[in-house]
Amino acid sequence: MNHILGFSNYATSLVDKNRNYDQYNPDNFKFVYDKDFLDKDDFARLSDELLNYEEDLKNSLDSRGDILRYNLPIKSEFVKDIIKKYESKIRQLTKNRSVYLSKNFPIELRKYTRGCFMSPHKDTQIYKLPQYECVFTISNTTDSVTKIEGLDISTIPNSILIVKAEGVLHEVTKVGGGERNFLKFIFTETDDFLRN
Numbered sequence: 001m002n003h004i005l006g007f008s009n010y011a012t013s014l015v016d017k018n019r020n021y022d023q024y025n026p027d028n029f030k031f032v033y034d035k036d037f038l039d040k041d042d043f044a045r046l047s048d049e050l051l052n053y054e055e056d057l058k059n060s061l062d063s064r065g066d067i068l069r070y071n072l073p074i075k076s077e078f079v080k081d082i083i084k085k086y087e088s089k090i091r092q093l094t095k096n097r098s099v100y101l102s103k104n105f106p107i108e109l110r111k112y113t114r115g116c117f118m119s120p121h122k123d124t125q126i127y128k129l130p131q132y133e134c135v136f137t138i139s140n141t142t143d144s145v146t147k148i149e150g151l152d153i154s155t156i157p158n159s160i161l162i163v164k165a166e167g168v169l170h171e172v173t174k175v176g177g178g179e180r181n182f183l184k185f186i187f188t189e190t191d192d193f194l195r196n
C-alpha cells in the first residue's frame with residue numbers, strides 16, 4: 001500500500017493497489033498522495049537535471065505574509081518530457097482522463113529551508129475548470145509536514161501529492177531544519193484562464 005486518496009464522501013481512505021482504479025470519476029476527488037511515482041532511472045535523471053538550477057533557486061526567495069519559500073519557474077524541455085511520460089499515471093491518480101500538463105503555466109522548482117512555511121489555504125482556481133496542483137518531492141530532510149484532511153504527510157523523495165484547486169485546506173508547517181526540494185506543476189483540463 002503506497003497510496004492515500006481523499007474523497008469528499010469520507011475524510012480519508014487508504015487504498016490498496018488491488019482496488020479498481022478504472023472508475024474514472026473526478027467529481028469527488030480532493031487529493032492523493034502516491035509514493036514511488038517515477039521509475040528509478042527517471043527519478044535519478046530528473047534529480048540530476050535539477051542540480052543545474054541550484055544557483056538560480058537560491059536567489060528566488062518568495063516572501064509574503066502567508067508564504068516563505070524559494071520558487072523558481074523553470075523552462076526545461078527535459079523536465080517537461082519526463083513529466084509528460086507519466087501523464088497516464090496522473091490521470092489514474094486524479095481519476096480524470098482528460099488532464100494534461102498545463103501548456104501556459106510554468107513548472108516551478110521550490111525549496112524550503114529553515115523558517116519556510118505555507119499557511120493554511122485552498123489552492124485558488126486559475127483555469128475555467130479546477131486545476132490539479134502537483135507537488136513532486138525530490139528530497140526532504142526537514143521536520144516539516146504537509147497537513148491535509150487530518151493527515152500529517154512528511155513527503156518523501158519520489159512521491160507526488162496532487163491537490164485539486166478550490167478543494168481542501170492544506171498547509172506546510174514551518175521548517176525547523178533541513179531542506180526540502182520539489183517540483184510544482186499543474187495538470188489541467190483546459191488552457192483557458194478563469195480571468196484574463
Ligand SMILES: [Fe+2]
Nearest residue numbers: 122123133170
Ligand atoms: Fe497549496
